[in-house]
Amino acid sequence: MSNSLGITQEGLKIALKIKNDYKNSQPLVLSDNNTQLLTPESLMNHNIDLDGYEDPLALAMVASRDPEPPMALAAATRLCPLGSNTRLVSGLTQLVSEDSRYELVRECLSFVKDKDFDPGSIAEVRRHATKFIVRTRHQYTMALRQNLQCLLDGAIAPRVFVKEFFELTEDGNLRSDIRKKLILSLLLSSTVRPSVKFLMLENFTRMPKPIRMAIISGVLKAEPTRHTEVIKEELKYIVSQERIARGVHG
DSSP: OOOTTSOOHHHHHHHHHHHHHHHTTOOOBSSTTSOSBOOHHHHHOTTSOOGGGGSHHHHHHHHHHOSSHHHHHHHHHHHGGGTTSOHHHHHHHHHHHHHOSOHHHHHHHHHHHHTTTOHHHHHHHHHHHHHHHHHHHHHHHHHHHHHHHHHHTTOSOHHHHHHHHHHHHHHTTOOHHHHHHHHHHHHHOSSSOHHHHHHHHHTGGGSOHHHHHHHHHHHHHSOOOHHHHHHHHHHHHHHHHHHHHHHHHO
């Protein structure tokens, strides 16, 4: 529960965890077993209980420092209705409106604060954020499709394709199910060269754990072909090495 200042002990704990996750380039997760990723959609959905992530301190950290604009804007949008709760939270909102790395976040929070957190201004920011998130996802998805076509046409080198693939999926903050589907289709495709698949697996640890687990499950369940059997063996090797590493550092 919030104290008289409008923040919680759990919120402070989560804010510090978020800061550490950003430092280590780790995705934000909602559950203790790291299976549920925090997404712009979950931040925008007030029907979802985000536990400690509901705290103004946690939301302010995401709105100020998240490496992906859609996430930062979604967090700012969720922070807006809390701005009038206490003087501390109002001041925190002011700090984010001045300090966020994204101009759009700064503008939205400044707009709401100038309107004294009027519900109409909050609703306007919410509509703007929703459109921005949808538009951003579409742009990144189109760029991914274009890059794949360039790869199939031989117009882009495999290593360049893989580098841009991960940059686009991460910067675009694509939904987990879309990211999983894209990577699975590449790994199981009979038209994508093996060199591309192995380069994808070289970057396997860059993917959030829930996506990695879903990909492993999807590949292992795939029909056995000369394309999939090699990938299955490589994934088994990667998993075994991760287990060894956990044992060494455990």
